[in-house]
Amino acid sequence: MKRAESIFIALGLLLLTSFGGVLISSLIVAGTSAQDDSETEEFGEGGFPDEFGGGFEGESGRFGDGFGTFTLGPSEPQQVWCEAIYTQIDTAELDDIRIGGEPFVTPVSERTLLTPVEKLELLHELKLRSSFEIIGAASVVSIDGQCQLVQMVEEIRYPYTHDGALVSNGASGRPHYLADDFECRDTGIRLNWTTNCEPGHDVIGMLVLFEASRLAGWLDMGSGIADQPLMLSWNEMTDLYIRDGMTLVMTGIPLTGFGRSLALDTDQIPESMGSKTAVILISARILALSDAGHKAEEGIEE
Amino acid sequence: MKRIKLISSALALMLAGSVGGIMAWNLVTATGRAQDADDVFGEGFDDFGGFGGQENEPEEPCQVWCEVMFIQIDTADLDEIMARDGALITSTGEKAILTAQEKSELLRLLKQRQSFEFIGTASVISVSGQQALVQMVEEIRYPTEYDAVPLEETVPQDEDVVLYGYGGPPGMFDEREAGTRLNVTPTVSSKEDLITLVILPEASRLVGWRNVGGMGEDQPTFLAWNVVTTIYLRDATTCVMTGALTNPFGESAAMNPGKPPDKMGKKSAITLVSARILGLPANRAEEDAE
Numbered sequence: 009m010k011r012a013e014s015i016f017i018a019l020g021l022l023l024l025t026s027f028g029g030v031l032i033s034s035l036i037v038a039g040t041s042a043q044d045d046s047e048t049e050e051f052g053e054g055g056f057p058d059e060f061g062g063g064f065e066g067e068s069g070r071f072g073d074g075f076g077t078f079t080l081g082p083s084e085p086q087q088v089w090c091e092a093i094y095t096q097i098d099t100a101e102l103d104d105i106r107i108g109g110e111p112f113v114t115p116v117s118e119r120t121l122l123t124p125v126e127k128l129e130l131l132h133e134l135k136l137r138s139s140f141e142i143i144g145a146a147s148v149v150s151i152d153g154q155c156q157l158v159q160m161v162e163e164i165r166y167p168y169t170h171d172g173a174l175v176s177n178g179a180s181g182r183p184h185y186l187a188d189d190f191e192c193r194d195t196g197i198r199l200n201w202t203t204n205c206e207p208g209h210d211v212i213g214m215l216v217l218f219e220a221s222r223l224a225g226w227l228d229m230g231s232g233i234a235d236q237p238l239m240l241s242w243n244e245m246t247d248l249y250i251r252d253g254m255t256l257v258m259t260g261i262p263l264t265g266f267g268r269s270l271a272l273d274t275d276q277i278p279e280s281m282g283s284k285t286a287v288i289l290i291s292a293r294i295l296a297l298s299d300a301g302h303k304a305e306e307g308i309e310e
Numbered sequence: 311m312k313r314i315k316l317i318s319s320a321l322a323l324m325l326a327g328s329v330g331g332i333m334a335w336n337l338v339t340a341t342g343r344a345q346d347a348d349d350v351f352g353e354g355f356d357d358f359g360g361f362g363g364q365e366n367e368p369e370e371p372c373q374v375w376c377e378v379m380f381i382q383i384d385t386a387d388l389d390e391i392m393a394r395d396g397a398l399i400t401s402t403g404e405k406a407i408l409t410a411q412e413k414s415e416l417l418r419l420l421k422q423r424q425s426f427e428f429i430g431t432a433s434v435i436s437v438s439g440q441q442a443l444v445q446m447v448e449e450i451r452y453p454t455e456y457d458a459v460p461l462e463e464t465v466p467q468d469e470d471v472v473l474y475g476y477g478g479p480p481g482m483f484d485e486r487e488a489g490t491r492l493n494v495t496p497t498v499s500s501k502e503d504l505i506t507l508v509i510l511p512e513a514s515r516l517v518g519w520r521n522v523g524g525m526g527e528d529q530p531t532f533l534a535w536n537v538v539t540t541i542y543l544r545d546a547t548t549c550v551m552t553g554a555l556t557n558p559f560g561e562s563a564a565m566n567p568g569k570p571p572d573k574m575g576k577k578s579a580i581t582l583v584s585a586r587i588l589g590l591p592a593n594r595a596e597e598d599a600e
Contacts, residue, residue, distance in 0.1 A: 087542050089403035093554070095575075124402040131401065135389070142385065142575025145554035149406050149541050151506070156539040160555055160579055163486075164564045165529035166522055187522065188455055190529055195563070196556055222556055223563040234522055237564070253402070266574070293403035 086294060088203045088212060091147035093289040094220045094242060096266050098139035102259075102285050105133045120257050127255040127291065134287070143242065143266050144197035144220040149295065152205045161196035164223055167234040187234045195221040195239055205294060210252035212292045218244045224269040238269055244288060255291040262286055373588050374496035376442070377433035378511040380535055381580040382559050384425035388552075388578045391419050399550060399580070406550055413548040413584065420580070429535060429559055430490035430513030435588065438498040447489030450516055452530045455481035488514045488532055498587055503545040505585045512536045517562040531564040537581055548584040555579055 105112040107126050112119055112133075122130060134140045150156035167187030197220055204213035221241035229236055242262070250256055265284035391399060398405055398416040408416060420426050436442030493510040514534040522529045541549055557563060558577040 089406040091401070091403065091552075124404075127402060141573055142554040144556045144575065145552070146579075147403070147406075147551050147553060148537065148539055149549050149551060150539040151542060154540040156537075158537045158539070158551065158553065158581075160535045160553060160559065161533070162517075162557075162562060162564060163532040163534060165520075165531065190454055190522070194534070197553060220556060291401075291403065293406070295403070295406055 086152045086205055086207065087149060088152055088205060089147065089149050089293045089295055090199075090201050090203065090214065090216075091145065091289070091291045092199050092201075092216065092218045092244075093145040094143040094197075094218070094266075095134060095287045095289070096141050096143060096262075096284045097134060097137055097287060099261060099283055099285045101137040101139050102287070105130070105137075107133070122255040122257060122289075124253055124255070127289065130257070130289075139284075141266075146197050146199040146218075148199065148201060150201070150203070152203050155200070155202050157198070157200050159194065159196065159198040161194035161198060162223070163192050163194055164237055165190045165192050166237045167191075170233060193237065193239060195223050195241075203292065210294065212250050212252060212294065213248075214250060214290075214292060215247050216244065216290065218288075218290075220266065222266070240266060240269060242266060242286065246290075248290070250290070250292050252292070252294045255289050258288040258290075260286045260288075371437070372498050373435055373437045374498060374505055375433060375435045375586045375588055376492070376494045376496055376507060376509070377431070377582075377584045378492050378494075378509070378537075379431045379580075379582040380429040380490075380511070380513040381420060381582070382425075382427045382429050382555070382577050383420060383423055383580065385554060385576055385578045387423040387425050388580075391423075399552065401552070407543070408548045408550060410546045410548070410584075410586075413582065416550070417582075425577075432490050432492035432511065434492055434494060436494065436496060438496055441493070441495040443491070443493045445487065445489060445491040447487040447491060447514075448516065449485055449487050450530060451483045451485050452519075452528075453482065454484045486514075486530065486532060488516045496585060503587060505543045505545065505587065506540065507543060507583065507585055508540045509583060510536070510538050511581070511583070513559075515560070517560070518565045520564055531562055533559055533562065535559060535579070535581075537583075541583065543583070543585045545585070545587045548582050551581040551583075553579040553581075 103111075103113050107119060107122070107129055110119075112130065119126075144160075146158045146160070148156050148158045167189070168191040169189040170187055198218070200217040202215045204215075205211070219241060221239055221243075224238045224240050226235040227238050244258075248256065262284060266286070388399070391397060392401065398408060398412050398419070405412075432444050432446070434442045434444040491510075491512040491514075495508040497506040497508075498504070499506070512534060514532050517531050517533055519528040519530055537551065543549060554575045555577045556574050559579070
């Protein structure tokens with residue numbers, strides 16, 4: 009809960025500064041149990057902070073509240089294409105990759121800013137490696153300043169509280185405590201994004217919440233308690249600037265690769281620890297409306 | 311076939327477990343209003359002005375056709391399409407907006423691939439400034455609370471412990487709609503052929519029921535693909551949004567807990583959103599008469 013609260017406060021501060029300063033905070037979490045309710049509060053069902061439109065909750069009114077105030081953007085209509093990609097690759101293989109003839113990984117750090125051509129080159133090089141995996145990716149187009157969300161998820165329901173009563177008849181034939189309340193956790197790809205562009209400038213301010221999560225399995229809690237889900241999740245929450253058309257690259261070495269669980273696969277962990285590197289690509293491009301108009305006219309002429 | 315099986319098994323489970331499921335096709339637009347729209351579609355409808363106001367209506371009344379397509383395809387196939395010269399879909403955002411012809415060409419290229427699959431599509435026509443909703447869904451009810459009633463038997467070695475069982479139906483139910491859903495508010499600018507779309511499409515699917523409590527407390531698992539965004543489109547253009555799926559849409563991790571993870575990102579997701587300003591029917595009638 010403390011973590012969730014601190015994140016909420018941080019988000020509030022980010023919005024208050026309104027991209028006024030360079031403040032980058034990123035968070036990568038691997039192997040997080042669903043029982044950590046702060047995860048659910050961060051990105052779970054209905055869990056987006058109010059600052060991002062909040063209120064994606066309720067079954068009938070899903071996504072209802074947060075998008076109520078629709079306002080036109082700047083006088084010059086502007087919209088932005090954004091993309092986020094989560095990937096992982098064997099650390100050893102990443103060391104061999106070269107971009108534009110230069111090593112991608114240098115003694116100081118990796119390349120962090122790529123042009124569109126360099127991005128394509130990096131993706132091409134990564135895809136040539138057998139260990140490369142795209143964990144998830146999402147792109148979305150939105151009017152500048154408007155909150156947006158794209159998600160491709162599995163809604164997993166699990167028992168959250170138990171009644172004090174033991175029940176005897178059941179599939180297992182053993183006495184169990186009765187599960188009397190259930191929670192839902194969305195796992196998959198989730199991208200929540202708000203941009204802030206100054207008309208006439210090619211710099212895009214972005215507030216990004218990106219999550220890739222997966223159900224790794226169900227944990228036997230014993231003592232008649234219902235199994236609990238074990239979720240893996242990589243989250244990134246950041247506030248950054250990017251030039252039009254460019255791609256930011258962030259890397260990190262998780263304890264284990266995405267898809268591996270510390271809780272379910274304890275024997276294998278020492279061998280694989282640190283062997284994978286996470287590579288995160290975030291791109292943005294301002295879409296010129298005039299181009300779209302010309303294209304439409306050309307299409308009609310053709 | 312797989313989907314039919316899933317739906318059949320889901321329906322059978324619903325009936326067996328006293329869980330109600332209703333297939334529904336709903337269409338609500340400004341041109342054909344439903345009196346109980348708020349009841350059916352929840353509170354979110356009011357947030358966009360609902361069906362009451364005409365404030366955003368331009369001077370020249372017009373209406374807009376809007377369409378959304380959710381597509382899944384093998385990432386390898388998509389990479390091949392992207393690698394072509396003059397590719398109609400890129401990973402750098404240059405082709406985020408397509409003309410009508412480019413959309414047709416892209417769909418033709420995608421459909422040539424065996425892995426191409428429509429997850430859901432929907433289109434709707436609405437007066438500018440008015441919200442429209444079309445949904446083709448299965449309304450699935452599921453229990454959220456269970457009541458226990460005492461059984462006659464007790465545990466012999468500990469007489470203080472009374473065993474309970476399910477003596478009646480679950481205490482409370484909730485409902486989730488699964489299927490294809492398009493909620494859109496198009497607004498046409500009176501100056502240009504510019505359409506502003508507030509759009510909330512969803513494609514979702516029930517993948518099964520899982521016993522999560524060990525005592526028959528079945529809970530449904532859904533897959534959902536949602537986009538919530540506000541975009542500008544010029545008349546007759548299409549917005550393309552891509553992504554990569556951790557698991558293919560249709561595969562459930564919750565229903566296959568023992569299954570080791572396959573290589574992730576093998577499937578890619580494409581969302582197409584199109585809009586076109588429609589001329590008034592009266593004008594068309596005059597043209598026909600001429």
